[in-house]
Amino acid sequence: MSRLSVRKTYKLYIGGAFPRSESGRSYPVTSAKGDFLANASLASRKDARDAVVAARKAFAGWSGATPYNRGQILYRVAEMLEGRRAQFADELGGGKRAALERVDAAIDRLVWYAGWSDKIAALHGAANPVAGPYFNLSTPEPTGVVAIVAPADPLLGLVSVVAPVIVTGNTCVVVASEPAPLPSITLAEVLATSDLPGGVVNILTGRQAELAPWLSAHMDVNGLDLTGVADPDLALSCEQAAAENLKRVARPVEEDWSADPGIARMTRFLETKTVWHPIGV
């Protein structure tokens, strides 16, 4: 007699915890073939706001952590993901080999970004040779709380948009891939066991069209990454809403996630702070 498996309830990831949607809603997620996989939480406006509160709360600690520390934690995320290769490959579905390649690419991407934590300032900062007796130094600093609409690619795409935002000290609220949200919640389990402080990454599953506008208009969100928004009307209304508190906006873009990511995704959500001091005796 075959054993009946114990299924997992897929919930949200907010402030380091796994709550259900406060709305009590869920939506069925199916495989590419149309088979039922699970009921994912259908996050609400209130969940989005709770996630922003959690991200804001985590910002001071995470942005104040040493870059070395942040790099080690991102590397730890990669380690934890490596340990779950097979699970993620299963969850991604499709051909086993292709799925494993995607998981491996996601792990390698995390390792790549982990190493950037204590190097990006050397590239994006500057000692400015001003015409006067002043010490003048520009350094990059994280923008703050960034709302991310993740691309459809459920794991490599997700990792490729989240890692560059958090490695520099931002915290984020992510709207996961709408058709394939399950790997994002399994990734949350990886994050939760990687010494990443709760609230640094918050993951919502549900409808892009419902959640993105609230996050775009939220006055305590500083940056908005619309990478995964496929509907141009939705992207337009989100960018317009973002103008209210002058969020830094990354417009939707089709990206080949297997390509070399470059540093643009990190620098997009960095501010430059320039400190002056007179030189004298």
Add this chain to the structure above:
Amino acid sequence: MAIFEYAPAPESRDVVDLRSSYGLFVNGEFVEGSGKPFKTVNPATEETLAEVATATSDDVDRAVQAARKAFGVWSALPGGERAKYLFRIARIIQERARELAVLESLDNGKPIRESRDFDLPQAAAHFFYYAGWADKLEYAGFGTKPLGVAGQVIPWNFPLLMLAWKIAPALACGNTVVLKPAETTPLTALLFADICRQAELPPGVVNIVTGAGETGAAVVAHTDVDKVAFTGSTEVGRIIARTVAGTGKKLTLELGGKAANIVFEDAAIDQAVEGIVNGIFFNQGHVCCAGSRLLVQESIQDELLAALKRRVATLRVGDPLDKNTDVGAVNSAEQLARIRRLSELGESEGAERWSPACELPDRGFWFPPTLFTGVAQSHTIAREEVFGPVLSVLTFRTPAEAVEKANNTPYGLSAGVWTEKGSRILWTAERLRAGVVWANTFNKFDPASPFGGYKESGFGREGGLHGLEAYLDV
């Protein structure tokens, strides 16, 4: 307790050859505008200086077309050749510095000492700095591909200098520009057009369209503009961000501020007083990064305020062309009304108002240097940008409280820190959410130093290596 009386030391206006009317500068030529011309006045006397053309959206379209046409030629020039044009412009600005400085003071109302010693040298230096980048872009890390036509809208507080901040990096990177100066200060931009001709800049590389908000809106909304750069109020910045939404245009915004100037109890008081005065009364306080909120540690409040009042009482307010003048005229009747309204709110909300005894001219737009003490964080004058010579004084007890109060604003452009302890400077600077932090100094600028804000003070940087990013297709 005046020991010496100052004799008037007026700078001659003869160096400026004002025309009675000015057109638009499009495709290398001055042309008439299709809109109703407007007058630009000397804010110190209310005399009309000249009549200036208004560009309609059709005029803006012609300017954008000229810029588009010129883009092919300009972007294809070797960087070294573009550099030489910019070096030429820098040199001509130096050669005509006195003329430009007098014109700037006439049109803007700022003291000649500031236009002569700050605006003009900085404007020339900005062109000189970015000229040097034009043939070195491949080393800067942002690629070498220009964006195309840049639509630029600038404010009235540093008219020529803001023009330099916009045009120099745009041209160095291979873009062409359509620039709209502020409607109350168009004259130095129009004189700059003549400088472009003297430099034999190819026609259409720089186009100057004058007019009010509608002209600016037409520049921003034009479908063939690839890049929008704006310096001005946060209110207008929001409108521009909404306009640009959903287009492919790249946007940088340098907006308002409400900078905290934090004075710790161990600060060198005399230096701090100079810095506070420079921070808020420089350019009549018409400075987006002005240190408009003084945060003073409670233990030295009395001593510092006494010294500050003594110093403010020595400021000379009056004729902008007098070389002894410290504080000139407010730029416009509209701005004066705003400063008055907010100051009255300051009083009615319960803060204590103080100004030194100072005689103001009968004609023109004037406001005396003003301090408000007993200001709470909830007061309008502690939250809203006054953009005038009005300082709000708040107190704090601990460094953590100072940082908390300093960051308690939707703005994040600049901040000041005064303390003799190095580690406290760095601790404070690290926690301030502001794009520029001046420690034991204030209101210092340099073409090599990036400038720009956090939060609602805008995004993007002007100046330095960072300033290139705004004008390249990264």
